[in-house]
Amino acid sequence: MAVLRVKFTKDKRDKLAQVLWILNWISVVTGAILFSLGIFLKVEINKRWELMAEKDIQYVPNMLIAVGLLACGINFLGGKICYDCVDTTKFLRWKLIMLPYIICTFFFTFCVLVGALMCYGMQSELEDALTMGLSEAMRFYKDTDTPGRCFLKRSMDMLQIEFKCCGNTGFRDWFQIQWISSRYLDTSQKEVVDRLRSNVEGKYLMDGVPFSCCNSNSPRPCIQWQITNSSAHFNYDYQTEELNLWMKGCRQALLDYYNHIMRSIGLTVLITWLFEVMLTGVRYLQTSLENVLRQGDPNCESDGWLLENSFVETARSNLNIIKNLGNAPRAGVQCNECFHALQSILELVKVLGP
Known part of the structure; x- marks a missing residue:
C-alpha cells in the first residue's frame, strides 16, 4: 500500500x-x-x-x-x-x-x-580555542622583538580597543603575567629589582594593565598603574570607585x-x-x-x-537490492538496478550536454 x-x-x-x-x-x-x-x-x-x-x-x-x-x-x-x-x-x-x-x-x-x-x-570548541589562544597571546605580549611574536602586542591592543574588553576573563589577568619587556626595565633601580625578586619565576609583575584596556568613555584620566593602590592616586578608592577600565574579558567579548x-x-x-x-x-x-x-x-x-509500498516493504526490498549487488559479480547475474542507474547517468549527460 x-x-x-x-x-x-x-x-x-x-x-x-x-x-x-x-x-x-x-x-x-x-x-x-x-x-x-x-x-x-x-x-x-x-x-x-x-x-x-x-x-x-x-x-x-x-x-x-x-x-x-x-x-x-x-x-x-x-x-x-x-x-x-x-x-x-x-x-x-x-x-x-x-x-x-x-x-x-x-x-x-x-x-x-x-x-x-x-x-x-x-x-x-570556540571557547576552548579562545581561552588558550588569548592566554598565549598575553604571555607573549612583551616579545615585540621576537620573530613570529612581534605582531601579538598590536593584535591584543587592537582587540581590546575594538571589542572594549581587557584581558582573557578580566583586567586582573594582566596582574599575573609580565607584559612589559625586560628591555624597558631599569635594573639599576631598587623597585624594579625587588619586583623581579618578589616571585620565584623572576617576573616583573604589577597591578597594571596596557593602555588599550582604558575605557575611553570615562571622564577621569585612565588609571592603568597601581590600580589596587588607593593612596597612589588623588581622590581614588579602589574598593568603591568604578574603575575606568573595560570590565569585560576579551574571551567573552569574542x-x-x-x-x-x-x-x-x-x-x-x-x-x-x-x-x-x-x-x-x-x-x-x-x-x-x-x-x-x-x-x-x-x-x-x-x-x-x-x-x-509501506516503510517495512521498502526497507526489505532495498536490503535485497544491496544483497544482490554484492552477489551479482560472483553469480554472474545481471543487475537491473545497475543498468537503470547507468541509464540515468547517460540520460543526464545527454540532457545537460550541448
Whole structure:
C-alpha cells in the first residue's frame, strides 16, 4: 500500500510543478547566501587566528561553503526539472533521472540539518580555542622583538580597543603575567629589582594593565598603574570607585561576537533545510507523472505518493537490492538496478550536454 497517497488533476500537477520551481530557485538564493556566510565566517576567524589555539574550527565555515555550493547546484537542476515537468512530453527525458535526484536531495537535506546543528554546537570548541589562544597571546605580549611574536602586542591592543574588553576573563589577568619587556626595565633601580625578586619565576609583575584596556568613555584620566593602590592616586578608592577600565574579558567579548554570527548563520541554514524538506513534493510530481504515462492520457487524474509500498516493504526490498549487488559479480547475474542507474547517468549527460 502506498504511503501518503494523494490524487492529482492536471491543474494540480501543473501548480505543483510551478510551486516547486519557485521553491528551487529560492533555495538557489539561500544556497548563495550560505556560501557567502561561509566565506564571511572564514575571513572573520582568520582575522583573529593568532589569538586562537590551534584547534580545528575551520570545519564549520568549510562546511557552509560546501553546502552553499551544493544547494546552488542541486536546486538549479531541480528548478530545471520542475519547469520541464509542466509538459508531460518533456518529463520523459527526466524520467530516469528524477529518482536518483530525489535520493541525492534527501541525503543533502540531512546534511543541511547536520550543518545547522554544527553551527549551534561550535561554541564549546570556540571557547576552548579562545581561552588558550588569548592566554598565549598575553604571555607573549612583551616579545615585540621576537620573530613570529612581534605582531601579538598590536593584535591584543587592537582587540581590546575594538571589542572594549581587557584581558582573557578580566583586567586582573594582566596582574599575573609580565607584559612589559625586560628591555624597558631599569635594573639599576631598587623597585624594579625587588619586583623581579618578589616571585620565584623572576617576573616583573604589577597591578597594571596596557593602555588599550582604558575605557575611553570615562571622564577621569585612565588609571592603568597601581590600580589596587588607593593612596597612589588623588581622590581614588579602589574598593568603591568604578574603575575606568573595560570590565569585560576579551574571551567573552569574542564569544558574544562569534555566537551572534553563528546564530544568524544557523537560522539561515535552518531556513534552507525547511525549503529542502518542502521539496519532497518533487517525489509527488514524479510518481503522479509516471502514473499519467501509464494511463496514456496527459489530462487524466493520477495518484502520487512518497513510497509505493509501506516503510517495512521498502526497507526489505532495498536490503535485497544491496544483497544482490554484492552477489551479482560472483553469480554472474545481471543487475537491473545497475543498468537503470547507468541509464540515468547517460540520460543526464545527454540532457545537460550541448
